[in-house]
Amino acid sequence: MSSAAQSPGAPVDLPADRQKIVDLGFVPVRAKLIEVAAFLDRVERYGVASDYRCVAMRAALSALADGKPERARRILESFSDPTTEPDAVSTGKAAYGAYRPPGA
Protein backbone atom coordinates (compact mmCIF):
# COMPACT_ATOMS: atom_id res chain seq x y z
CA MET A 1 0.00 0.00 0.00
CA SER A 2 1.32 3.43 -0.82
CA SER A 3 0.12 5.18 2.33
CA ALA A 4 0.04 4.23 5.96
CA ALA A 5 -3.08 2.71 7.46
CA GLN A 6 -5.29 5.16 9.27
CA SER A 7 -7.43 4.72 12.34
CA PRO A 8 -11.18 5.23 12.10
CA GLY A 9 -12.50 8.57 13.26
CA ALA A 10 -13.36 9.20 16.87
CA PRO A 11 -16.87 8.29 17.99
CA VAL A 12 -19.18 11.23 17.58
CA ASP A 13 -20.60 13.19 20.49
CA LEU A 14 -24.10 11.85 21.09
CA PRO A 15 -27.03 14.29 21.13
CA ALA A 16 -27.90 15.70 24.53
CA ASP A 17 -31.39 14.21 24.71
CA ARG A 18 -30.51 10.56 25.39
CA GLN A 19 -34.06 9.49 26.26
CA LYS A 20 -35.17 10.25 22.73
CA ILE A 21 -33.30 7.20 21.40
CA VAL A 22 -35.66 4.92 23.34
CA ASP A 23 -38.72 6.87 22.28
CA LEU A 24 -37.69 6.63 18.63
CA GLY A 25 -36.69 3.02 18.55
CA PHE A 26 -38.69 1.03 21.04
CA VAL A 27 -41.94 0.38 19.21
CA PRO A 28 -40.39 -0.43 15.78
CA VAL A 29 -37.81 -2.74 17.36
CA ARG A 30 -40.42 -4.35 19.62
CA ALA A 31 -42.30 -5.27 16.44
CA LYS A 32 -39.17 -6.85 14.93
CA LEU A 33 -38.51 -8.87 18.06
CA ILE A 34 -42.03 -10.27 17.96
CA GLU A 35 -41.49 -11.12 14.27
CA VAL A 36 -38.47 -13.20 15.32
CA ALA A 37 -40.52 -15.01 17.94
CA ALA A 38 -43.37 -15.64 15.53
CA PHE A 39 -40.95 -16.93 12.87
CA LEU A 40 -39.44 -19.44 15.30
CA ASP A 41 -42.96 -20.56 16.34
CA ARG A 42 -43.89 -20.87 12.64
CA VAL A 43 -40.95 -23.06 11.63
CA GLU A 44 -41.68 -25.36 14.59
CA ARG A 45 -45.33 -25.57 13.60
CA TYR A 46 -44.25 -26.50 10.07
CA GLY A 47 -41.77 -29.07 11.38
CA VAL A 48 -38.69 -27.43 9.79
CA ALA A 49 -37.01 -25.93 12.85
CA SER A 50 -33.96 -28.13 12.30
CA ASP A 51 -33.06 -26.27 9.08
CA TYR A 52 -29.48 -25.03 9.52
CA ARG A 53 -30.62 -21.42 9.15
CA CYS A 54 -33.14 -21.78 11.97
CA VAL A 55 -30.48 -23.45 14.12
CA ALA A 56 -28.16 -20.51 13.40
CA MET A 57 -30.90 -18.04 14.31
CA ARG A 58 -31.57 -19.67 17.67
CA ALA A 59 -27.84 -19.69 18.40
CA ALA A 60 -27.56 -16.01 17.49
CA LEU A 61 -30.31 -15.08 19.90
CA SER A 62 -28.12 -15.85 22.87
CA ALA A 63 -26.18 -12.67 22.12
CA LEU A 64 -29.28 -10.56 22.66
CA ALA A 65 -29.50 -11.23 26.36
CA ASP A 66 -25.93 -11.96 27.48
CA GLY A 67 -25.37 -8.41 28.69
CA LYS A 68 -22.28 -7.89 26.53
CA PRO A 69 -21.82 -5.01 24.02
CA GLU A 70 -21.59 -5.12 20.21
CA ARG A 71 -24.54 -7.46 19.83
CA ALA A 72 -25.09 -6.58 16.17
CA ARG A 73 -21.47 -7.32 15.26
CA ARG A 74 -21.45 -10.59 17.18
CA ILE A 75 -24.72 -11.79 15.64
CA LEU A 76 -23.47 -10.97 12.14
CA GLU A 77 -20.29 -12.90 12.87
CA SER A 78 -22.26 -15.88 14.16
CA PHE A 79 -24.02 -16.16 10.78
CA SER A 80 -20.74 -15.81 8.83
CA ASP A 81 -18.62 -18.34 6.97
CA PRO A 82 -15.66 -18.96 9.32
CA THR A 83 -13.33 -20.35 6.62
CA THR A 84 -10.53 -18.22 5.24
CA GLU A 85 -9.49 -19.66 1.86
CA PRO A 86 -11.26 -18.93 -1.47
CA ASP A 87 -13.64 -21.69 -2.54
CA ALA A 88 -12.58 -23.88 -5.45
CA VAL A 89 -15.92 -23.52 -7.23
CA SER A 90 -19.05 -21.44 -6.88
CA THR A 91 -22.11 -23.12 -5.40
CA GLY A 92 -24.47 -20.60 -7.02
CA LYS A 93 -24.94 -16.87 -7.21
CA ALA A 94 -27.07 -16.39 -4.09
CA ALA A 95 -26.10 -16.39 -0.43
CA TYR A 96 -28.55 -17.89 2.07
CA GLY A 97 -28.10 -15.82 5.21
CA ALA A 98 -26.27 -18.31 7.42
CA TYR A 99 -23.18 -20.46 7.01
CA ARG A 100 -24.03 -24.08 6.31
CA PRO A 101 -21.64 -26.31 8.24
CA PRO A 102 -20.40 -29.42 6.41
CA GLY A 103 -23.01 -32.16 6.75
CA ALA A 104 -25.80 -29.82 7.83
Add this chain to the structure above:
Amino acid sequence: MRYIEPHGHMVSRTTDDYQAMVIAGCQAVCEPAFWAGYDRTSVDGFRDYFRQLTDYEPARAAKYRLPHYCWLCINPKEAEDMALAKDVIDLIPSLLDKPTVLGIGEIGLNRNTRNEMKVLEMHIDLAVKHNQLILVHTPHLEDKLKGTRLISDVLKSHSGVNPGRVIIDHVEEHTIKRVLDQGFWAGITLYPDSKSSPPRAVDMIEICGRERIWMNSACDWGHSDPLSVPKACLEMRARGYSAEFIDQVVYQNPVRFLSQCPKFKLGGQPAG
Protein backbone atom coordinates in the same frame (compact mmCIF):
# COMPACT_ATOMS: atom_id res chain seq x y z
CA MET B 1 -31.09 19.30 2.46
CA ARG B 2 -28.64 18.19 -0.21
CA TYR B 3 -27.10 14.77 -0.76
CA ILE B 4 -25.18 12.66 -3.24
CA GLU B 5 -26.41 9.20 -4.26
CA PRO B 6 -22.99 7.61 -4.76
CA HIS B 7 -24.27 4.14 -5.68
CA GLY B 8 -27.51 3.66 -7.60
CA HIS B 9 -28.27 1.25 -10.44
CA MET B 10 -30.46 3.68 -12.29
CA VAL B 11 -30.73 1.66 -15.50
CA SER B 12 -33.19 -0.51 -13.58
CA ARG B 13 -35.25 2.37 -12.17
CA THR B 14 -37.98 4.52 -13.69
CA THR B 15 -37.77 8.24 -14.33
CA ASP B 16 -40.21 8.65 -11.42
CA ASP B 17 -37.27 7.76 -9.19
CA TYR B 18 -35.07 10.44 -10.75
CA GLN B 19 -37.81 12.96 -10.07
CA ALA B 20 -38.27 11.84 -6.46
CA MET B 21 -34.51 11.90 -5.81
CA VAL B 22 -34.14 15.44 -7.16
CA ILE B 23 -37.11 16.63 -5.13
CA ALA B 24 -35.46 15.10 -2.04
CA GLY B 25 -32.25 17.05 -2.65
CA CYS B 26 -30.06 14.74 -4.71
CA GLN B 27 -27.21 16.67 -6.38
CA ALA B 28 -25.58 13.83 -8.36
CA VAL B 29 -25.95 10.10 -8.86
CA CYS B 30 -23.15 7.60 -9.51
CA GLU B 31 -23.83 4.22 -11.09
CA PRO B 32 -21.44 1.28 -10.76
CA ALA B 33 -21.59 -1.48 -13.36
CA PHE B 34 -23.41 -4.52 -12.00
CA TRP B 35 -25.14 -7.81 -12.75
CA ALA B 36 -28.18 -7.44 -14.99
CA GLY B 37 -30.08 -10.26 -13.29
CA TYR B 38 -28.90 -12.70 -15.95
CA ASP B 39 -25.49 -13.69 -17.30
CA ARG B 40 -24.48 -11.90 -20.48
CA THR B 41 -23.23 -14.35 -23.08
CA SER B 42 -20.55 -12.29 -24.81
CA VAL B 43 -18.46 -9.17 -24.57
CA ASP B 44 -20.92 -7.45 -26.91
CA GLY B 45 -23.53 -7.53 -24.14
CA PHE B 46 -21.15 -5.50 -22.00
CA ARG B 47 -20.27 -3.19 -24.87
CA ASP B 48 -23.95 -2.26 -25.10
CA TYR B 49 -24.31 -1.99 -21.31
CA PHE B 50 -21.31 0.34 -21.06
CA ARG B 51 -22.83 2.48 -23.80
CA GLN B 52 -26.02 2.65 -21.76
CA LEU B 53 -24.02 3.72 -18.69
CA THR B 54 -21.88 6.32 -20.46
CA ASP B 55 -24.30 7.74 -23.06
CA TYR B 56 -27.96 7.00 -22.49
CA GLU B 57 -28.31 7.12 -18.70
CA PRO B 58 -26.59 10.52 -18.32
CA ALA B 59 -29.03 11.88 -20.91
CA ARG B 60 -32.01 10.40 -19.05
CA ALA B 61 -30.82 11.94 -15.76
CA ALA B 62 -30.11 15.28 -17.46
CA LYS B 63 -33.83 15.73 -18.09
CA TYR B 64 -34.01 16.30 -14.33
CA ARG B 65 -30.80 18.37 -14.31
CA LEU B 66 -29.16 15.61 -12.28
CA PRO B 67 -25.48 14.88 -13.06
CA HIS B 68 -24.97 11.14 -13.69
CA TYR B 69 -21.60 9.39 -13.37
CA CYS B 70 -20.62 5.74 -13.71
CA TRP B 71 -18.03 3.10 -12.90
CA LEU B 72 -17.04 0.26 -15.25
CA CYS B 73 -16.17 -3.41 -14.67
CA ILE B 74 -17.49 -6.93 -14.97
CA ASN B 75 -19.46 -7.65 -11.81
CA PRO B 76 -18.20 -10.52 -9.62
CA LYS B 77 -21.43 -12.42 -10.24
CA GLU B 78 -20.24 -12.93 -13.83
CA ALA B 79 -16.59 -13.52 -12.92
CA GLU B 80 -16.69 -17.32 -12.98
CA ASP B 81 -16.27 -17.23 -16.78
CA MET B 82 -12.61 -16.22 -16.96
CA ALA B 83 -12.50 -15.89 -20.75
CA LEU B 84 -15.47 -13.53 -20.77
CA ALA B 85 -14.02 -11.56 -17.88
CA LYS B 86 -10.76 -11.05 -19.74
CA ASP B 87 -12.59 -9.89 -22.87
CA VAL B 88 -14.62 -7.37 -20.85
CA ILE B 89 -11.60 -6.06 -18.94
CA ASP B 90 -9.77 -5.61 -22.25
CA LEU B 91 -12.68 -3.49 -23.46
CA ILE B 92 -12.64 -1.05 -20.54
CA PRO B 93 -9.47 1.04 -21.22
CA SER B 94 -10.95 2.47 -24.42
CA LEU B 95 -13.85 3.88 -22.34
CA LEU B 96 -11.96 5.38 -19.41
CA ASP B 97 -11.65 8.78 -21.06
CA LYS B 98 -15.42 9.15 -21.36
CA PRO B 99 -16.40 12.34 -19.48
CA THR B 100 -18.61 10.65 -16.86
CA VAL B 101 -16.53 7.57 -16.04
CA LEU B 102 -15.20 7.86 -12.46
CA GLY B 103 -13.24 4.62 -12.12
CA ILE B 104 -13.36 0.83 -11.86
CA GLY B 105 -16.31 -0.67 -10.01
CA GLU B 106 -18.14 -2.29 -8.49
CA ILE B 107 -15.50 -4.99 -8.45
CA GLY B 108 -15.03 -7.46 -5.62
CA LEU B 109 -16.33 -10.88 -4.66
CA ASN B 110 -19.71 -12.61 -4.63
CA ARG B 111 -19.22 -16.22 -3.42
CA ASN B 112 -15.51 -15.88 -2.58
CA THR B 113 -14.23 -18.25 -5.27
CA ARG B 114 -10.77 -18.59 -6.78
CA ASN B 115 -11.95 -17.34 -10.18
CA GLU B 116 -13.60 -14.31 -8.59
CA MET B 117 -10.30 -13.59 -6.83
CA LYS B 118 -8.39 -13.75 -10.12
CA VAL B 119 -10.82 -11.38 -11.80
CA LEU B 120 -10.63 -9.03 -8.81
CA GLU B 121 -6.84 -8.94 -9.15
CA MET B 122 -7.15 -8.23 -12.88
CA HIS B 123 -9.45 -5.30 -12.11
CA ILE B 124 -7.09 -3.92 -9.47
CA ASP B 125 -4.19 -4.12 -11.93
CA LEU B 126 -6.31 -2.28 -14.50
CA ALA B 127 -7.23 0.47 -12.04
CA VAL B 128 -3.64 0.95 -10.89
CA LYS B 129 -2.29 0.98 -14.44
CA HIS B 130 -4.75 3.70 -15.46
CA ASN B 131 -4.73 5.60 -12.13
CA GLN B 132 -8.43 5.04 -11.54
CA LEU B 133 -10.53 5.23 -8.37
CA ILE B 134 -11.81 1.83 -7.17
CA LEU B 135 -15.29 0.96 -5.87
CA VAL B 136 -15.53 -2.47 -4.23
CA HIS B 137 -18.60 -4.64 -3.72
CA THR B 138 -18.43 -6.95 -0.70
CA PRO B 139 -20.40 -10.21 -0.68
CA HIS B 140 -23.83 -10.74 0.76
CA LEU B 141 -24.91 -12.18 4.11
CA GLU B 142 -22.83 -15.11 5.38
CA ASP B 143 -20.14 -14.49 2.76
CA LYS B 144 -19.47 -10.85 3.67
CA LEU B 145 -16.99 -11.26 6.52
CA LYS B 146 -14.74 -13.73 4.69
CA GLY B 147 -15.04 -11.79 1.44
CA THR B 148 -14.16 -8.48 3.05
CA ARG B 149 -11.04 -10.05 4.59
CA LEU B 150 -9.97 -11.53 1.23
CA ILE B 151 -10.61 -8.25 -0.57
CA SER B 152 -8.79 -6.05 1.91
CA ASP B 153 -5.85 -8.47 1.95
CA VAL B 154 -5.45 -8.42 -1.83
CA LEU B 155 -5.76 -4.64 -1.94
CA LYS B 156 -3.21 -4.24 0.84
CA SER B 157 -0.77 -6.55 -0.89
CA HIS B 158 -0.78 -4.49 -4.11
CA SER B 159 2.00 -1.91 -4.00
CA GLY B 160 0.17 0.42 -6.39
CA VAL B 161 -3.05 0.75 -4.41
CA ASN B 162 -3.63 3.94 -2.42
CA PRO B 163 -6.35 3.02 0.12
CA GLY B 164 -7.59 6.60 0.20
CA ARG B 165 -8.69 6.13 -3.42
CA VAL B 166 -10.64 2.92 -2.67
CA ILE B 167 -14.17 2.71 -1.27
CA ILE B 168 -15.24 -0.67 0.09
CA ASP B 169 -19.01 -0.78 -0.03
CA HIS B 170 -21.81 -2.63 1.77
CA VAL B 171 -20.00 -2.63 5.14
CA GLU B 172 -21.89 -3.72 8.24
CA GLU B 173 -21.09 -3.84 11.93
CA HIS B 174 -18.72 -6.82 11.54
CA THR B 175 -16.68 -5.34 8.66
CA ILE B 176 -16.63 -1.55 8.98
CA LYS B 177 -13.75 -1.28 11.45
CA ARG B 178 -11.47 -3.53 9.38
CA VAL B 179 -12.13 -1.35 6.32
CA LEU B 180 -11.52 1.96 8.10
CA ASP B 181 -8.54 0.69 10.10
CA GLN B 182 -6.74 -0.09 6.85
CA GLY B 183 -7.26 3.41 5.46
CA PHE B 184 -10.02 2.61 2.95
CA TRP B 185 -13.27 4.51 2.66
CA ALA B 186 -16.38 2.63 3.81
CA GLY B 187 -19.77 2.64 2.09
CA ILE B 188 -22.88 1.83 4.11
CA THR B 189 -25.67 0.48 1.92
CA LEU B 190 -29.24 1.01 3.08
CA TYR B 191 -31.50 -1.90 2.11
CA PRO B 192 -34.95 -2.84 3.38
CA ASP B 193 -34.09 -6.48 4.25
CA SER B 194 -30.36 -7.02 4.00
CA LYS B 195 -27.26 -4.89 4.52
CA SER B 196 -28.07 -1.91 6.81
CA SER B 197 -31.14 0.00 7.93
CA PRO B 198 -30.97 3.78 8.46
CA PRO B 199 -30.87 3.40 12.29
CA ARG B 200 -28.01 0.88 12.11
CA ALA B 201 -26.14 3.10 9.66
CA VAL B 202 -26.34 6.01 12.08
CA ASP B 203 -25.23 3.71 14.90
CA MET B 204 -22.11 2.82 12.90
CA ILE B 205 -21.32 6.50 12.38
CA GLU B 206 -21.79 7.19 16.09
CA ILE B 207 -19.33 4.40 16.91
CA CYS B 208 -16.77 4.76 14.11
CA GLY B 209 -16.96 8.50 13.47
CA ARG B 210 -18.05 10.33 10.35
CA GLU B 211 -14.76 10.40 8.44
CA ARG B 212 -14.23 8.35 5.27
CA ILE B 213 -17.82 7.06 5.29
CA TRP B 214 -20.66 7.50 2.81
CA MET B 215 -24.19 6.13 2.63
CA ASN B 216 -25.92 4.86 -0.49
CA SER B 217 -29.12 3.14 -1.54
CA ALA B 218 -27.60 0.78 -4.16
CA CYS B 219 -31.12 0.85 -5.60
CA ASP B 220 -31.58 -1.68 -8.39
CA TRP B 221 -34.21 -4.04 -9.82
CA GLY B 222 -34.59 -5.84 -6.48
CA HIS B 223 -36.14 -4.85 -3.15
CA SER B 224 -34.47 -1.47 -2.60
CA ASP B 225 -35.32 2.16 -1.98
CA PRO B 226 -33.85 5.04 -4.02
CA LEU B 227 -34.80 7.46 -1.22
CA SER B 228 -33.05 5.56 1.56
CA VAL B 229 -30.26 8.15 1.92
CA PRO B 230 -32.68 11.01 2.66
CA LYS B 231 -34.49 8.63 5.01
CA ALA B 232 -31.20 8.13 6.88
CA CYS B 233 -30.99 11.93 7.07
CA LEU B 234 -34.37 11.90 8.78
CA GLU B 235 -33.02 9.34 11.29
CA MET B 236 -30.05 11.61 12.09
CA ARG B 237 -32.34 14.60 12.38
CA ALA B 238 -34.74 12.71 14.69
CA ARG B 239 -31.83 11.82 16.98
CA GLY B 240 -30.90 15.49 17.22
CA TYR B 241 -27.91 15.86 14.90
CA SER B 242 -27.30 19.24 13.30
CA ALA B 243 -27.80 20.11 9.66
CA GLU B 244 -24.03 20.54 9.34
CA PHE B 245 -23.42 17.04 10.73
CA ILE B 246 -25.89 15.50 8.28
CA ASP B 247 -24.47 17.50 5.37
CA GLN B 248 -20.98 16.17 6.03
CA VAL B 249 -22.14 12.56 5.99
CA VAL B 250 -24.40 12.58 2.93
CA TYR B 251 -22.90 15.40 0.83
CA GLN B 252 -19.41 16.56 1.81
CA ASN B 253 -17.98 13.07 2.35
CA PRO B 254 -18.99 11.61 -1.02
CA VAL B 255 -17.94 14.82 -2.76
CA ARG B 256 -14.53 14.57 -1.09
CA PHE B 257 -13.97 11.00 -2.25
CA LEU B 258 -15.42 11.40 -5.73
CA SER B 259 -13.55 14.67 -6.38
CA GLN B 260 -10.35 12.65 -6.47
CA CYS B 261 -11.49 12.05 -10.03
CA PRO B 262 -11.22 15.46 -11.75
CA LYS B 263 -14.18 14.61 -13.98
CA PHE B 264 -16.59 14.73 -11.02
CA LYS B 265 -18.31 18.13 -11.19
CA LEU B 266 -21.44 19.64 -9.71
CA GLY B 267 -23.22 22.45 -11.50
CA GLY B 268 -20.59 22.41 -14.24
CA GLN B 269 -17.76 23.17 -11.83
CA PRO B 270 -15.22 20.81 -10.24
CA ALA B 271 -16.84 19.65 -7.01
CA GLY B 272 -13.74 19.65 -4.88
